[in-house]
Amino acid sequence: MxxxxxxxxALAATCFALCQDGSPSAPLVxxxxxxxxxxITEPTYGLAKVKAMIKNIKAxxxxxxxxxxxxxxxxxxxxxxxxTMIHGEEMDQNCDPMPAIVGEEKLIFGELPGNFDYTAxxxxxxxxxxxxxxxxxxxxxxxEMHKHSHVGLNLKHAIVEIDAYELIPDLVAxxxxxxxxxxxxxxxxxxxxxxxxxxxxxxxxYEKCYGPKADYKSCVDGNTANQKLTIQxxxxxxxxxxx
Numbered sequence: 001m002x003x004x005x006x007x008x009x010a011l012a013a014t015c016f017a018l019c020q021d022g023s024p025s026a027p028l029v030x031x032x033x034x035x036x037x038x039x040i041t042e043p044t045y046g047l048a049k050v051k052a053m054i055k056n057i058k059a060x061x062x063x064x065x066x067x068x069x070x071x072x073x074x075x076x077x078x079x080x081x082x083x084t085m086i087h088g089e090e091m092d093q094n095c096d097p098m099p100a101i102v103g104e105e106k107l108i109f110g111e112l113p114g115n116f117d118y119t120a121x122x123x124x125x126x127x128x129x130x131x132x133x134x135x136x137x138x139x140x141x142x143x144e145m146h147k148h149s150h151v152g153l154n155l156k157h158a159i160v161e162i163d164a165y166e167l168i169p170d171l172v173a174x175x176x177x178x179x180x181x182x183x184x185x186x187x188x189x190x191x192x193x194x195x196x197x198x199x200x201x202x203x204x205x206y207e208k209c210y211g212p213k214a215d216y217k218s219c220v221d222g223n224t225a226n227q228k229l230t231i232q233x234x235x236x237x238x239x240x241x242x243x
């Protein structure tokens with residue numbers, strides 16, 4: 001094994017160990033970053049009206065919390081966007097919330113945390129709304145990203161859900177503001193993966209995060225080199241799709 005291979009293997013082993021550690025004794029910096037990761041962005045379109053409607057929702061038989069069909073259809077497109085961004089109509093029964101991980105603030109994960117802290121999920125009609133109004137949704141996400149210093153987890157999930165590759169320059173600009181939010185880079189990973197971007201699919205990053213041995217905690221080191229490489233790949237992917 002050559003020297004470069006030895007270094008690579010050591011880094012991979014370190015990253016694997018860190019990503020498997022779900023210890024509740026993670027240091028404060030990691031716990032604070034974990035909370036930062038799961039924070040959402042509240043759009044301003046009809047926010048008070050939408051919150052009042054959510055407050056009065058009665059749980060359905062399956063423990064979901066949907067609006068009635070009449071209520072949902074009474075909302076304008078921007079209000080439906082706000083509703084979808086701050087409230088999942090279905091109960092998420094997939095797994096418990098993931099605890100903070102030691103060194104979480106230094107890792108780029110292959111997957112985003114569960115939306116709404118793993119407690120709720122978007123219903124089929126909410127996903128259909130996002131996809132059927134893709135152009136308007138992208139415009140509203142872009143505006144929210146420019147208004148807020150942090151790209152909320154809900155916006156990231158929406159970007160991936162509707163394959164909003166047009167927002168790659170906005171994501172890069174958001175990351176460059178403070179280079180803190182490594183989940184912005186995760187969002188770029190997911191856009192490239194779902195878009196089947198060959199240079200990414202053939203990369204060591206893809207193998208680590210999405211290969212046969214990967215799971216929802218798989219990651220790569222969030223060092224400067226990996227940050228730059230991710231952005232370079234994403235920008236090339238964006239240019240290729242835009243023509």
